[in-house]
Amino acid sequence: MKLNSALSLVxxxxxxxxHVSSAHAASVYEIVNIEDFDLKGTLTGTQNGxxxxxxxxxxxxxxxxxxxDLTDTDVETQNDSIDNNSxxxxxDSITYSIYQHIExxxxxxxxxxxxxxxxxxxxxETINSSTTDSDNSVDSYFYDINDAGIRVGAMTAPxxxxxxxxxxxxxxxxxYRAFEMRGFVKDSATGAEVPxxxxxxxxxxxxxxxxxxxxxxxxxxxxxxxxxxxxxxxxLSAASDDRVDSCISNAETVPVDVCVQNYQxxxxxxxxxxxxxxxxxxxxxxANGTTTATELPLGLDPGTSTRIFQAQGLGxxxxxVVVGRSNVYRxxxxxxxxxxxxxxxxxxxxxxxxxxxxxxxNDDVRSAKAVDIxxxxxxxxxxxxxxxxxxxxxxxxYDINSPDSLPTxxxxxxxxxxxxxxxxxxxNNQGQVVGSIEKSRDSDFDGPRDGFLYDVNSxxxxxxxxxxxxxxxxYEQNNEGNWAKHQFTVSDSTGANLTYNAxxxxxxANKITEDGTIxxxxxxRKPVYQTDSLGNLVLDDDGNxxxxxxxxxxxxxxxxPRMVVLKPTNSGTACDIPDEDRDGTAAEGNYKREGAxxxxxxxxxxLVWFRRRK
Numbered sequence: 336m337k338l339n340s341a342l343s344l345v346x347x348x349x350x351x352x353x354h355v356s357s358a359h360a361a362s363v364y365e366i367v368n369i370e371d372f373d374l375k376g377t378l379t380g381t382q383n384g385x386x387x388x389x390x391x392x393x394x395x396x397x398x399x400x401x402x403x404d405l406t407d408t409d410v411e412t413q414n415d416s417i418d419n420n421s422x423x424x425x426x427d428s429i430t431y432s433i434y435q436h437i438e439x440x441x442x443x444x445x446x447x448x449x450x451x452x453x454x455x456x457x458x459x460e461t462i463n464s465s466t467t468d469s470d471n472s473v474d475s476y477f478y479d480i481n482d483a484g485i486r487v488g489a490m491t492a493p494x495x496x497x498x499x500x501x502x503x504x505x506x507x508x509x510x511y512r513a514f515e516m517r518g519f520v521k522d523s524a525t526g527a528e529v530p531x532x533x534x535x536x537x538x539x540x541x542x543x544x545x546x547x548x549x550x551x552x553x554x555x556x557x558x559x560x561x562x563x564x565x566x567x568x569x570x571l572s573a574a575s576d577d578r579v580d581s582c583i584s585n586a587e588t589v590p591v592d593v594c595v596q597n598y599q600x601x602x603x604x605x606x607x608x609x610x611x612x613x614x615x616x617x618x619x620x621x622a623n624g625t626t627t628a629t630e631l632p633l634g635l636d637p638g639t640s641t642r643i644f645q646a647q648g649l650g651x652x653x654x655x656v657v658v659g660r661s662n663v664y665r666x667x668x669x670x671x672x673x674x675x676x677x678x679x680x681x682x683x684x685x686x687x688x689x690x691x692x693x694x695x696x697n698d699d700v701r702s703a704k705a706v707d708i709x710x711x712x713x714x715x716x717x718x719x720x721x722x723x724x725x726x727x728x729x730x731x732x733y734d735i736n737s738p739d740s741l742p743t744x745x746x747x748x749x750x751x752x753x754x755x756x757x758x759x760x761x762x763n764n765q766g767q768v769v770g771s772i773e774k775s776r777d778s779d780f781d782g783p784r785d786g787f788l789y790d791v792n793s794x795x796x797x798x799x800x801x802x803x804x805x806x807x808x809x810y811e812q813n814n815e816g817n818w819a820k821h822q823f824t825v826s827d828s829t830g831a832n833l834t835y836n837a838x839x840x841x842x843x844a845n846k847i848t849e850d851g852t853i854x855x856x857x858x859x860r861k862p863v864y865q866t867d868s869l870g871n872l873v874l875d876d877d878g879n880x881x882x883x884x885x886x887x888x889x890x891x892x893x894x895x896p897r898m899v900v901l902k903p904t905n906s907g908t909a910c911d912i913p914d915e916d917r918d919g920t921a922a923e924g925n926y927k928r929e930g931a932x933x934x935x936x937x938x939x940x941x942l943v944w945f946r947r948r949k
Contacts, residue, residue: 361788361797362851362903366807368446368455372821372837374859375456376897378444378467384457386898388479388846389854393448394523396477396486397457397854397898400441431600433593434506437494439465441474445486446898455900462519462528463490472512479556479846484523485621487554487563489516490530497590509589511596514549515608518565520557520621527624533567534630535612538579546579546591548599551612554619555649556707561621564648564657568612569630573641575610616648616659616679618687631679632689634663635672645674650707650714656680656735658705658714663691676703676716676742678735692733694718695741701726705733707761712736713791715759715768718744722754730757730770732791745789747772747796755782759789760845760855766791769799769844769853786844786855799841799853799901805910807901809837809860818912825862828879833862833890841899853901858894 368375377384382401389395442465444457459467462475472494480486492513499506518531533550540546552567571579575598582594589597598609616631637644646661657679665671676692694700695718705716712735717728729752733742747753759770768789775782786799800808810818820836827833838860845855863883865873872880882890 361790361795361802363804363905363907363909364799364802364807364853364901365804365904365907366839366841366857366899367448367902368898368900369807369839372809372811372823374839374857374897374899375446375453376857376859376899378442378457378459380467381442383896384444384898385843385856385896386845386854386900387477389848389852389900390480390484391482391848391850392484393852394480394484395446395448395455395854395898395900396460396480397444397446398441398476399444399457399459431603433509433511433597433600434499434503435510436470437472437510437512439471439473439475439491441476442467443475443477443486443488445477446900448900457898460486460521462488462521463530464493465490478554481557481559481561483559483561485557485561486521486523487518487557487565488521489518489553491515492517492549495592497593501589509593511593512549512599513547514551515599516551516553517549518552518554518563518567518619520554520563520619520626522621522624525624529621529624529626531563531565531567531617531619531626531628533569534615534628535568535570538571538576540580540583544583546583546595548579548595548610551614552617553647555647556651557621558651558653558655560653560655562651562655563619563621563626564651564659565617565619566614566645566647566659567617567628569615570613572611572613572643575612578609611643613643614645614647616646616657616661618648618651618655618657618679629687631657631687634661634675634677634689634691642672646677647704648679649704652708652710652712654710656708656712657687658708658716660702660704661689665694674702674704676705676714676718676733678705678708678714680735690735690738692716693741695731695744696720703731706759708735709762709764709766711764711766713762713766714742715762715770716742717758718742725754727754728756728758730759730768730772730789732768745794745796747787756784757787760843761847762791763847763849763851765849765851767847767851769847769855771843772798784842786841786853788844788847788853799844799855802909803841803901804904804907805912806907807839808910808912809839810910810912818910827864827882827890828875828877829881831882831890833882833892835860835862835892838894839899840894841901842896844901851903855899855901856896857899859897860892861895863891863893 378399381399384399386397443460446455446457463473465473465475475490477488496508496510520529531552533552536550538546550568554563554565557563578598582591618629619626644662647659648657649659651657661677663675665673678690679687700718700720703718705714708714714733719728731742731744755773757772762768771784772787773782788797805818811821824834841857843856844853847853864880865883885891
């Protein structure tokens with residue numbers, strides 16, 4: 336195909352464009368948040384933990400998701416006590432209904448290398464008065480942290496209620512929020528928490544009736560000069576005008592705020608929200624507890640069009656250069672509206688100017704985005720195109736100092752440029768890039784992924800798992816000095832025993848510091864417990880969960896995500912035990928079976944957010 340040929344030619348030109356130096360071996364890494372062959376990688380009482388960012392001072396931030404009766408120690412019942420400084424009370428289900436309490440299912444946490452009581456232990460951090468109680472209604476997300484410890488992310492408003500006046504006797508109240516997503520800045524030094532109120536929050540109809548919609552904003556990245564980039568609503572879409580008008584017209588039947596909330600909840604069938612906004616990329620300057628917003632120009636002139644046009648800021652360097660994506664008429668052709676990678680740079684007058692990042696092949700590339708930029712102007716991002724019959728997203732590198740050149744697509748570790756998806760997340764000033772790449776795929780599902788480390792200077796592309804010490808992969812040495820997987824043995828209330836091998840696999844690398852420290856997400860092997868048709872745990876009469884069984888009546892295991900922190904080490908060597916010897920085909924099958932749902936959720940960070948059923 337044309338794109339395959341174009342990618343190969345571009346890869347050959349990488350040396351002249353990116354000024355590469357001689358190759359050198361990647362560092363050996365060890366996982367430093369391991370305790371007893373398990374990861375301290377999520378809040379107590381939650382199923383999943385995701386490492387999002389880390390700064391130069393050993394402060395990591397992440398997201399815990401999915402309240403659960405299970406904990407890092409394999410089994411915990413609802414009757415066990417919960418420490419509200421580090422735990423989340425269990426909940427059976429998450430719903431989207433104006434007739435029921437709104438339950439928050441996403442929780443922000445931090446973990447410290449120099450924690451006085453437990454190194455790298457995830458600790459709950461409240462946002463917008465969120466709590467770890469079962470009646471918490473706030474969803475919160477950390478996306479980034481700078482070296483001063485200032486965090487950025489997004490949050491929902493807490494639940495509000497108004498008496499129900501309909502005909503159903505089963506309902507007492509309607510429930511709604513003032514807004515569904517709003518960026519924020521949290522200053523750990525002062526404790527200040529500043530919301531990033533979007534430019535557009537209120538709709539006014541032709542009769543002058545106003546409705547406070549709340550708008551939409553997200554803070555995606557912060558640099559070390561306290562400049563933040565993200566995106567925010569600037570107007571309501573034309574179709575959404577009609578929906579809000581209908582809410583105003585039927586205010587006597589359902590309160591307007593409640594009606595609007597019903598449209599703003601994600602649709603249960605497909606996650607679509609029916610109140611949508613025009614969005615633009617923004618830069619916010621945080622200083623002295625306040626923020627000043629600057630809207631960045633769109634990649635086209637919308638004129639009088641009523642179409643939805645969007646732009647997002649997704650990365651920013653210490654020089655204030657923003658990268659992201661924007662709608663654009665590719666090559667000035669109004670029939671070729673695309674969502675392409677872009678960067679915004681200040682001119683001599685301090686005004687931000689839009690710059691299109693060219694695509695490798697105009698016909699084959701469907702869209703592109705840039706996700707980060709270092710202080711030397713090296714951008715990382717990805718393209719979406721069809722390769723070998725697959726819709727494929729491929730990692731690219733681009734130098735804004737060479738605007739006439741094309742982005743380069745590095746050879747991945749499959750001895751060339753494969754048709755497997757690869758997703759960069761971050762680049763440091765040493766030219767080290769981290770992200771994730773598929774290991775295999777089929778026509779129906781996303782394949783399993785591994786974290787990668789790529790060096791722009793040496794062009795070396797490494798699977799992070801190939802750089803780990805054996806102890807970081809769940810192995811221990813016996814008295815003879817031989818390595819073998821550590822074994823866990825657990826029992827359920829029926830007396831069934833389950834013995835399984837420790838297993839840790841880094842599946843996403845999200846942030847890399849200047850000294851090479853990486854934070855991301857790993858899968859850890861855990862027992863599987865029985866659930867009913869609604870996804871709730873099946874408990875015995877004493878409230879204890881029961882092992883799930885395979886067709887032969889044997890307990891089984893699966894993999895759960897946890898935050899992982901990796902550091903380069905000079906005291907060990909990379910584990911040379913082949914991956915195919917990890918645990919046998921059963922463990923590999925479970926690892927692959929995590930499939931599309933997990934990865935679709937991960938890849939939205941922080942592009943778009945939907946509250947999902949746990």
